[in-house]
Amino acid sequence: MNAKLTSLAAALCLASVTSTQALADYPEKKIDLIVGYAAGGGTDVMARTVAPFLEEYLGNDATVVVKNMPGASGQIGVTAVAQADPDGYTIGTYNLPGMMARTLDRDADYSADSFSYLANVVNDPNVIVTPKGSDIDTMDELVDAAQERDGAVTVSMSSLGGDDHFFLIRLSEATDAEYTIVPFSGSAPARSALMGGHVTMGIINLSEVVNFRDEFNVLGIATEERSDLLKGVPTFSEQGYDLINGSLRGFIAPAGLPEDVESSLITAFEKTYEDPEFQEAMLKSGNPVNLTTGEGFEALNAEQLELAERVWNTSPWK
Amino acid sequence: MKPTASKRAPHPDLIAGIAIMAVSGFLLLRTPDMPTMSSVLPITMLIGLIGLAALLILRVFVAHRSERMKAPRHRIFDSRPRFLGIIASIGLYVGSVSLIGFYTTTAVMVPIVAWCFGYRDIKRLLLADLIFTGGLAVIFVLLMGQDLPTEFFIR
Amino acid sequence: MYGSLIDALPAVLSLGNFAAVVIGVIAGICIGALPGLSATMAVSVLIPFTFGMDPLIALGMMAGIYNGAMYGGSIPAVLLRIPGTPAAVATSFDGYPMAQQGKGGYALQVSVVSSAIGGIASAIVLMLLAPPLAKVTLLFGPSEVFWVAVFGLSAIVFLLGGDVLKGLMSACFGVFVSLIGLDTISGFDRYTFGHLELLDGINIVVLLVGLYALPPAIALLEEVIDVDTSTAGKLNTVSIWKAIPSMLRFWKTWLRSAVIGVFVGILPGAGGSMGAFLSYNEARRASHNPDNWGKGEPEGVAASETSNNADTASALIPALTLGIPGTAVAAVMLGGLLIHGLQPGPMLFRDNPDIVFGFMWQFLFAAILLIILGGALATNSFAQVLRLPRPLLGAFIITLVLVGVYSINGRMFDVYLMLGFGLIGYFMDKLKFPLPPVVLGLILGSLAEQNLRLALRIGGGEWGVLTASTTSQVIIAMILLVVLMPLISRVLRRNKPQPSTS
Known part of the structure; x- marks a missing residue:
């Protein structure tokens, strides 16, 4: 003292x-x-x-x-x-x-x-998720759906100009398809619409999905290597899309x-x-x-x- | 309400209507650079306001001539000098809060304002002031840890 | 699951945890009673302090504050026609006329009992029905939320007041104000004039305080005659236990409003104010004497207060199970949980049942405590405020609202904005423009607009998307029903011979 x-x-x-x-x-x-x-x-x-x-x-x-x-x-x-x-x-x-x-x-x-x-x-890397009840649960199915008709796939967003938005634009380039952005005001309504299946897919972050493995299909994670927090989820690079973002x-x-x-x-x-x-x-x-x-x-x-x-x-x- | 005043002064609804039309019109001019979807509802609302304000003004003139239409004339000020005094003291208070700090201003202004507006019991006034300012300080400094505009003497 | 509910009880009843709830309720009532301080703010102010606390104690205080503040807002709404929180606007419609008739004490008692009932109902629903109700949340996508907002907007018809022209202007003004700020769908800012502070839109507390709290405070100072306030301070109360039996006739209103409140609570983006408006309106529609409403009908106070407390615990249903907070306060509470390393989701119920279920118990206790603490505090202490000399009371209120508005975001900009609204509110009040449509327009205007646009975007521009789902159709049917019902009943009444007149 x-x-x-x-x-x-x-x-x-x-x-x-x-x-x-x-x-x-x-x-x-x-x-x-x-x-x-x-x-x-x-x-x-x-x-x-x-x-x-x-x-x-x-x-x-x-x-x-x-x-x-x-x-x-x-x-x-x-x-x-x-x-x-x-x-x-x-x-x-x-x-x-x-x-x-x-x-x-x-x-x-x-x-x-x-x-x-x-x-x-x-x-906090991005992940692509679809609602559990959705038919789409792999990247291939998603890309097929997106390429079939421009804008057929709707994507919930928590805002414009954020990491999720940038990821989507890169995804759009990588998969050569147009997606329909549905920008909510904030993550609560975006998440609600996603879980309820009102949109086709969502781009969220790893931390938001860790506790909700049973509610979502996780299509991939935008990192170089697989994450320990999300076992069994492949990276996008593994699936042939060079996407790293978060x-x-x-x-x-x-x-x-x-x-x-x-x-x-x-x-x-x-x-x-x-x-x-x-x-x-x-x-x-x-x-x-x-x-x-x-x-x-x-x-x-x-x-x-x-x-x-x-x-x-x-x-x-x- | 004095009947003489109502003849001389324009109807309050008239002034309100004109003011609303002017402000809405000004805001309407700010709208064209927005994308269509963003501007649909604001434009609707502003045009709605202008239209309704026009009706309001019209109603005043029609009521002037016919007995059946009514445009009730409401009294605006209980006392115009007092109203202006209140607005001035609020302005002074807000300005002084950001200049010399919240607690000092409150401790000084509350009793002065209350005195000016008719409460003349100095002893109770000062006691109430002490309890009030002290209470605010206890709540905001001790319990909530919230920063209010800082006092000039500790800056 | 219900086993863990019982297991969590002993910890909640420990002295420290129980004291936390009690303190929370008292603090909440006081905060709610101060115009400008809202539950959202109180809970977020608390969060930093809970960092070092035991999670249950911290959550207990939050539960107490949330429940307390939702009731506390009704105290100035009844006594001064100044709603302490946005959710108390509908309470002032009938609460203030009651106070003017010398029944202020009874109004407060109705309010506290109804608040407690709403809170208890909400807590029980949270305890027993969280998982199935969370699924209901998911039924509501943009098009469904749009219809709910339209349903709420239909209430404007009843709030227009005597002068329809001015009522419509108020509504337009409210909707317009709700559009200020960033348009999240196009990314363009609307009418912000380059001010970053306006990007997030006009905070409802800023508008509310400006319109509702400032004009009466100015009036207190403006009136030249020093009215003897000693009679106004008399609330003419009997003991709350004696008053309760006379309230039992509100049971239908309590039930209806609790259901509405719980339902609005689980919808993200709606919140307590909307619940209060909706249930006030429904109660009035169901009433035998709708003409008395707005003139001091205790049932109106009961409807509004039950409903704004019924959204407290229910807002946590989707928050805890799905990570989707139903109201702004629930969103802040989620942050409070996160600070303690408690992430929402099914895992939370598995890994920390003692805390989750303990939290639910605390909501129940907070609601029950409201009757005892709220009744005592309101009738004995707050009413004394009315005995203050008018110039002093006016100066105090002006100071309080300034502090409250300043501390929402810690900036003077909001204070200037509030003063601007105060000036508008003063003239609106004097020219008899009704204020409730402004508030309703602000709450629902942009909600309806945004969700309509989102729904259309999801549907690829097809308007059919709005009526595609069963949920939408049910809500549309409800809207048609409540809009057509008065017409039908009028026709029926005309066909029936009327014994009273003949």
Whole structure:
């Protein structure tokens, strides 16, 4: 306790000397973690699961406070992060391809250069599902149905311009067929229409199907290798369609972060990822983890932006 | 309602009708750049509003001449200076909340407004103010952990 | 399955868990009673705190808050004609006239008993019928939801008020407001004028507070004469246990409204406000003296309150079994479950029966507790609020609604928007434009539009898709029935000799 007090006092003294020295003791005040969605959403649950581990591995008695800034499918929150001071005390959650897609279909006050890319934590691959009672339960049958007549296959979506939408556009290219997009507002009605068989197929994420194997036929998973979470489900590449896609969730900070701050944040994320407790907590809350940090994450973002641009140029969704 | 006022001032429905037509018309001008399917219902609603507003205005004139039509004239303000005062205080309050913080503004403005609008028992006023602002602080800071616009002295 | 239901009971009755439900109900009533604070917000505020809690305690508080808030909204609706939550709008139709006649206490008692009955019915349905009812949810695709929305919109006819012209204008305004924001089907934004805050549409709480809470608060300050409020504060209540027997005649309304509430609860996208409107309307249609409605008919309060509480537990039926939340609150609760590593689905019932079934029990207890806690709180404490001097009360309400609206999303934009609606609401109120059609239009306008377009898209542009399924046909038959029934009964009455007049 005493040692803690002295170290705190020392930190305070240092802080008052110069600001550059203070950075070495990052963090010395609370860190705001901005979530662009309301409390209780998937991204929010991820942020709240990560926060305590981040506090532990940042050391220095760090406190990470999750702040929800919901609105405009995450755009309000991510814009706030882009415009915050790059001092390491404001970080935020980040969703791909959504955040990059927004720079194309809306007037966004940020771009790919507005951020320091810290860590992508979740990679939730797409799966194609059909309702259990459906006649279509293999990719071949689906493609046959789709090629028979343009638009014969209806696909439920939770929104336009998201990972599911991009996947569909790639699917459309790969199978040389036109699909009818049925964009619901949000995942609840989309899922309901899918389970009830009101649409032919749905593109959802791995985490949404794990507990519902009895309710859906899973036609394939958009990863390079089969997933342990979904045993017995073939990848699309196995079935002859080169489709790898998914929803990515991670953490970013405003661009221009001091190097030592950036590296201590990235290190904390790396340590968090290696913690078996963290892995378990994420799995339980339905988040398939896959870590990409720093430059790797930035490259991933560039790749996603390029894909989004390609899709936007060939078949804009609005 | 004073009968003299009703002769001089235009019928409130008339003003409302014109205002609704103007706003709907303006919004209608913003519609053409939307895809057809997106704009069908908004255009229907706006045209509906304009049409109904036209009927409303028409009704005022017809009622003016014939005895059978009725266009009831409702009193808008109980007291116009008070209404303007309320609007001004709300404006001042909102502006000041975002400038100097929520709790300070509330603690200062609530008793002043209540005093201005007729409650003159200073002791009870201050007590009520204390309980109210304190209660809000307890609920929002301690129980809910919600951030309200921050006070100027802790920013 | 029913065995696990009994097994889960002891844990729920432990002191800590039970206390959580009690605290939840009290907090919920208070939150619901404050205009601007809604159940959705309260539950989402709670979620971060539940992170370190035992899951059952956290869920118990949520169940309590949800039930409490749905009733709490009726308190200001009855006493001040300011609905505390969107779902309480229909309660104010008859609750406020009752309060003006000095029967405010009775109105609140009817409201609390009906709320409890709705909640209990809903919890029992959740416990016993979750799996089969979840399948009912799946029968409703876009075309079926469209017809349900049309069914709801048919209620506008009864809400137009005396001046049909102005009523229609209100309805148009409401539907128009519901269209503001991103059109999710085409991806275009409508009338947002570049404001990101408008993309998700107008939050119903913002509109409701602006239209319903601000104008009465302004009126409190505006009136020059300081009316003696001591008589208004008298609720003339008898003990709730003595009042209950006189309510037993509402049993038909209770039953009907509970069924409507449960049904609306399991439909994604509908929610408690729609249930309250629908059941108010059905109760009025079934009533022998529909002319008394809107003038202080206790049955109207009973209908609306039963139904808005009956959607609480039922909204969790599809949420727990299929991962499809029936209402916004249920969606937030799903997040609360996820935080504790509890993923919805059949696995949840297999792996964590103690928690799932415990949660269901908590809903039941929360509903029962409502009678005791709600009755005591409302009749003894909240009514005192009315005794406050009018200028002070006005200033308090204005402050409260500002805080409430601000904290929905933590931004001033919503406050400005609300003030704008407040000004519109003030003039609408003074010019006798009816407000209920605006709310109904906002709730159902875009719901109907979207689902119609989605249905047509699924059907490849064929209008036949709308009437293709049996479910659709049943709903259409119901709509025709309720629209034609009054006509038929009028014809029948004309043919019959009337003993009263002759």
